[in-house]
Every structure is written in structure tokens, then in C-alpha cells.
Amino acid sequence: MAVSVIVVVIGFLDIHTLPTTITTTAFAEAVIFAAEKVSMKLTALAGGVGAAKLLSGLVKVFPPENLTIISNTGDDFRWMGLYISPDLDTVLYTLAGIANPAAGWGVRDDTFNALEVLAKLGCETWFHLGDRDLATHLFRTYRMECGETHTAITLDLCRQNGVSARLLPMTDSYVPTLMHTNEGTLGFQDYFVRRHCSPQVRGVSYQGIDASRPAPGVIDAIRLADAIVLCPSNPYISIGPILAVPGIRTALHETRAQVLAVTPIVAGEALKGPAAVMMRQLGEEASAAGVARRYKDFLDIFVIDRQDDELQGRIESLGMKVRIEQTVMDSMEDRTALARRLVEMLS
Ligand code: FO1
DSSP states (O other), rough: OHHHHHHHHHHHHGGGGGSSSOOOHHHHHHHHHHHHHHHHOOOEEEESSHHHHHHHHHHHHHGGEEEEEOOOOOTTTTEEEEEEOHHHHHHHHHHOOOBBBTSSSBBBBOHHHHHHHHHHHTTOOOOOOOOOHHHHHHHHHHHHHHTHHHHHHHHHHHHTTTSEEEEEEEEEEEEEOEEETTTTEEHHIIIIIISOOOOOEEEEEEEEOOOOOBTTTTHHHHHHOOOEEOSSSOTTTTHHHHHTTTHHHHHHHHHHSSEEEEEETTTEESSSSSHHHHHHHHHHHOHHHHHHHHHHTTTEEEEEGGGGGGGGGHHHHTTTTEEEEEOOOOOOOHHHHHHHHHHHHOO
């Protein structure tokens, strides 16, 4: 019995972290460290591509069964009658190992036959939906029309795709992000994909958010977690919608878990997407410090990049600890290394 427990625990040890000659004490400590991690419950708040990168590292160093991911659904939208959930699908496909590695979103090696035919039929095809990806949207839309919730369908998609982490939409309500720009109010994908973020952003809102409720399991996943990670995602259009669902920010204040965020901005620029541009257009400081300020009411630890170490003092003066790491994730090794460091900080 004791032997099998140790074998299970060793299964979660990353062999590369072990010294070549390991002493009995060091071995015992490593086993205990891993055992604590095995029983720890972790909840992540996630946007799209940046979050998926970190999460794909996390599931390599932490048991995915103990991980709940709360996904932004503010950029959900309807296209040709189909319900599309881009951020949620990006996380789903990445954890399933089938994401398109070049774009980060969509399915690897997908074909675009349906889209080509639709183009010939005169339809708008600026949102590039591949044939395999379309199957997910058909499945989701059909089941929603049969009366099932976003949550139930997502859990089933995870099961069917072999994803062991529990992926939850932030809410079962439709709460689309609206971009208020110098060219009027645009739906999020209209602004982001069709207009390539070119209109000047004056404000962001989430339609119907005040009447929405957190999806089943979301509040408990925050209140009962041992640790919470805000992934390196855009504070306005990825983490912002999640925090705006009534009850979620309060749960982050009340949880006994340590709450940690990883910066999505390095050296004044976003690693992906329009976060830094949006911060400047909205009159905020486009830096890790600007992001930290938005979460200062509930954050315990903010992880900034080595390139921004001079911001440490300013961010600590907001009332949180700062950890300096390599947050830029160019390779799978970078993803697992950052994830391992976060788990160590939170253990
Ligand atoms: N992003 C693009 O920039 N262009 C696209 O054509 C596009 C298609 C797409 C299809 C499915 C999907 O799940 C995501 C897709 N994305 C596309 C990504 C998505 O629009 C954004 O990355 C997120 O909404 C922002 O996080």
C-alpha cells in the first residue's frame, strides 16, 4: 500500500528537477512536496492563446484532475446560426493536443472546404473556421438548441477530447463583449478579427452581464481552491469579463486561496493581441504595473517578467508580493518551467 502511494506520487515528479545523486532526505522532501501538490486544488481564470500556453505547461507538472479552468466567454458570438466560443475552444483544443500550433486557435491541419464553398455563395468569411472546428460548433449549437447548458456541453467536449482538467464557461448566459470605439460600438470579433483592432477603443462593456450568474461550479472553484492563477490574458477582454460576472470578484476577495496573476504585458507590449494598445487608448499605463493595479483589491502575488524587474517596487507598493520570472513562453520547455515555478510559489 505504502509502496503504491509513493509510486503514484513519484508519477507527478518531474524527473528533470531531481538532482543526479539524490539523498534520502532530499528524496523524502521531494515526495512530500509532490504529495502536497497532488492534493492541492488549483483554479485558473483564462482567456485564449496566452492562457492556453500556460495551461498546457501546468497540466504537465500538476495533476489536471485537480485543476479547474474558468474560461472567458465574452468573445462568444454567433455566426451563420452557429454558437462559437473562441477562448474556451482555444483552451480545449490546446489541452487536447489538437490546436493549430501556428495560430494558437483552431484545429491543427484543418481544411477550409466549407468556408470556401460559403465564400462562393457570397457569405462573409473573415472569421476563419476550419472544417474540423465547425464540427465542434455544430455539436455545441445543436445541443444548446436541445436545451443543454454551455457548462454541460463543455464538460462533455472535454470528456470526448480526453481533457482531464475541468473546463467551465464563466457563465451560461450570453454576455458578449462590446467595443466602444471612435467608429461606434462593435461586437468583439468584429473589432478584433474583421477590423484587426484598428478602431480606437473608448471603452469596453459586457452586454447583459449584470443579469448573468456564474456557471455552476464557478464560485465553489474559487472559494474552495487552495490556489488561484490568473493566466497571462488581456485584462479588459479576457479576465475583465470573468471578473464582471456578479459574485466572481467577491469570491476572489473571500477565498482562502492565494491568488496569483501572471502579467500579459512585458516591456510595455502585449505578448499577443491588443492589450497594450487598448491600455494606452483607454488612458492607462501599458505595463505590468498598469495590469497589477486592476487586480490590487484581491491579488496576493503578481508575476512579472525579468525584463520588467524595475517595476517590482511600484507593484509591491500596491499591496502584493512580486515574483520575477521568465514569463515569455516561446517553447514547451518555457511553458512547463513557468508552470512549475508557479506551483512552487503556491505550494
Ligand atoms: N482569430 C483571428 O485573428 N482570425 C480568425 O479568423 C480567427 C478564427 C477563429 C476561429 C475559431 C476560434 O476558436 C478562434 C478564432 N480566432 C481567430 C481567435 C479568436 O478570435 C481570438 O483569439 C479570441 O477571441 C481572443 O482571445
